Amino acid sequence: MIELEGLTKRYGEKVAVKDLTFTVRPGIITGFLGPNGAGKSTTMRMILGLDHPTAGDVRIDGTRYDRLKDPLTCIGALLEAKGVHPGRSAYNHLLCLAQSNGIPRQRVHEVLDTVGLTAVARKKAKGFSLGMGQRLGIAAALLGDPRILMFDEPVNGLDPEGIHWIRTLMKSLAAQGRTVFVSSHLMSEMALTADHLVVIGQGRLLADTSMAEFIERNSRSYVRVRSPQRERLLDALRQAGVTAVESGDGALEVDGSKAEYIGELAARQQLVLHELSPQQASLEEAFMRLTAESVEYHAHTGTGTPAPPRQQWGESWKKG
Ligand SMILES: Nc1ncnc2c1ncn2[C@@H]1O[C@H](COP(=O)(O)OP(=O)(O)OP(=O)(O)O)[C@@H](O)[C@H]1O
Ligand SMILES: [Mg+2]
Numbered sequence: 468m469i470e471l472e473g474l475t476k477r478y479g480e481k482v483a484v485k486d487l488t489f490t491v492r493p494g495i496i497t498g499f500l501g502p503n504g505a506g507k508s509t510t511m512r513m514i515l516g517l518d519h520p521t522a523g524d525v526r527i528d529g530t531r532y533d534r535l536k537d538p539l540t541c542i543g544a545l546l547e548a549k550g551v552h553p554g555r556s557a558y559n560h561l562l563c564l565a566q567s568n569g570i571p572r573q574r575v576h577e578v579l580d581t582v583g584l585t586a587v588a589r590k591k592a593k594g595f596s597l598g599m600g601q602r603l604g605i606a607a608a609l610l611g612d613p614r615i616l617m618f619d620e621p622v623n624g625l626d627p628e629g630i631h632w633i634r635t636l637m638k639s640l641a642a643q644g645r646t647v648f649v650s651s652h653l654m655s656e657m658a659l660t661a662d663h664l665v666v667i668g669q670g671r672l673l674a675d676t677s678m679a680e681f682i683e684r685n686s687r688s689y690v691r692v693r694s695p696q697r698e699r700l701l702d703a704l705r706q707a708g709v710t711a712v713e714s715g716d717g718a719l720e721v722d723g724s725k726a727e728y729i730g731e732l733a734a735r736q737q738l739v740l741h742e743l744s745p746q747q748a749s750l751e752e753a754f755m756r757l758t759a760e761s762v763e764y765h766a767h768t769g770t771g772t773p774a775p776p777r778q779q780w781g782e783s784w785k786k787g
Contacts, residue, residue, distance in 0.1 A: 468493055468646055469514055469542075469615060473523035476509050476670075483509045485670040486523070491648045493614070496641045498661030498678075499650040502758050506670040507650045508546070511619050514648075515544055527615060539568045539611030545604040545618045553593035557584050557603050560592060561610060570611055578606040583632070597624030605633070615646040622656060634660050654751035668758050678750070685757045686748030690726045693718045693742035694733070703736045704729070718742065 469491040476484040484506040491497045501507050512518040514525050516532035527535060527542050535541050551560050561575045579585045582602040587595075595603065601624055608616055618637070622630045630653075637660060641647045651657050657664075664681050666674040674681055691714065694700045704711050704721065709729070711719040721729055726745045733740050 468526075468528055469617075469648060470526040470529075471510070471514075471523070472525075474510065474513060474520050474525060475522040476506070476513060476518060477521040483670055484513070484520075484667075487667065487670075487672055488523075489665050489672060489675045491615075491646055491665070492663070493646040494641060494644050495662040496637050496647045496649060496660055497663045497665060498657045499648060499665050499667075500654075500657065500754060501650075501667040501673075503652075505667045507667065508619055509670075510667070511544065511546060511617055511648075511650070514617065515542070515546070517546075537568065537611065539564070539570065539613060541611075541613055542615040542617065543608035543611055543613040544616070545601070545608045545621055547604075547619065551592040551600070551603060554591055556589050556591055557595075557606070558588040560603065561606060564607055564610055568611060574610060574612070578609045581609060581636075582606040598626060598629050601625055602629070605636075613645075616640055616648070618647075618649040620650055620652065622651060622653060630656060654749070654754055658750040666754070666757060673757055681757075682748050682750055682753045685753035687722060687752075688748055689720045689722050689746050690724060690729055691718050691720055691742060691744045691746055692729060692733075692740060694738055694740050696738050699736065700733060700738050700740075703732055703738065707732055720746070 471487050471489055474484055474487040475482070487510060499507050499510070509518060513520050514527070514532070525531070532538060532542070555563075557579065558575060561578065562572065564570070565572060565575050576585075579588050582605050584599065584602055584606060587599065592600070592603065601621060605618070605621060608618070616637075621633050625633060634656070637647050637649060641662070649661070658678070661678055663677055664674060665672070666681070674685070676684070692700065692711070697717070697719070701711060701719065704719075709721060709724050709732075711721045714720050726743050730740065730743050733743075
């Protein structure tokens with residue numbers, strides 16, 4: 468478990484992280500999201516004691532990082548895959564880490580095998596691709612068999628097979644009851660991986676909720692309808708007081724009504740439907756909405772542009 472309490476980091480005038488309070492729980496994958504510069508990496512560095520908080524506190528299973536007896540056996544982290552001496556082999560890099568932390572040599576072989584680097588273990592790290600470097604960083608994180616794992620953008624540079632592999636790895640780590648805290652900008656990947664989300668913007672907490680609740684709260688759900696009798700359908704919807712917006716490809720998007728209601732309404736008017744599908748909002752859409760709103764809220768200082776308004780078919784619409 469990782470517990471943050473009022474965590475704040477200031478760099479001169481810049482407040483990178485502001486009063487963050489949340490708990491990362493074991494047994495699930497917690498996704499850590501936020502736009503570029505939101506303060507994710509800074510937060511992760513403070514969790515590992517690599518940066519000192521200006522205010523607030525972090526606890527790793529109840530203890531501050533600098534008071535942990537064997538830190539690598541408590542928390543393993545992949546921050547930036549740059550902490551490897553270029554002239555050192557993957558094996559020697561891991562062996563140094565193991566020996567300086569009282570971890571048996573056998574564990575080096577195990578983690579090399581887990582991340583699929585056994586065949587290139589004796590090659591110098593400077594010849595590694597971005598993806599191989601990420602795998603080596605993940606091997607280092609796993610070395611102490613820690614109860615808590617933290618990954619900052621772990622799929623960076625990984626190919627589709629590698630992305631699938633790390634997703635499976637994180638799920639199995641969580642299923643073993645470990646705490647898994649992971650940041651990523653790949654929303655489609657996060658949607659498949661994370662159970663819980665912590666979202667920050669401009670260093671502040673924007674959301675701390677389950678994936679399902681986050682999507683439901685921050686996105687619009689609607690029903691997509693296509694009909695060859697579109698104009699008549701629009702008329703019927705309008706008379707029933709239902710708002711429809713045009714999707715741009717000839718279909719209509721209906722807010723605030725269930726598919727059953729729209730289908731029955733169309734049937735009563737003997738209207739043909741070619742499509743009637745409730746739309747599952749995406750994590751990306753929810754994320755964009757939430758973070759755009761936070762930018763909009765701070766519009767007097769921010770530079771973000773809110774999403775353009777969609778074309779509304781409301782009361783002003785007249786049958787052509
Ligand atoms: N050592 C530092 N000195 C000064 N400012 C810093 C330092 N480290 C981070 N910052 C600033 O703090 C803010 C948060 O940066 P951080 O790297 O934590 O964001 P992030 O959420 O990880 O972004 P990204 O998604 O781009 O990785 C940024 O405005 C950044 O410029
Ligand atoms: Mg970062």
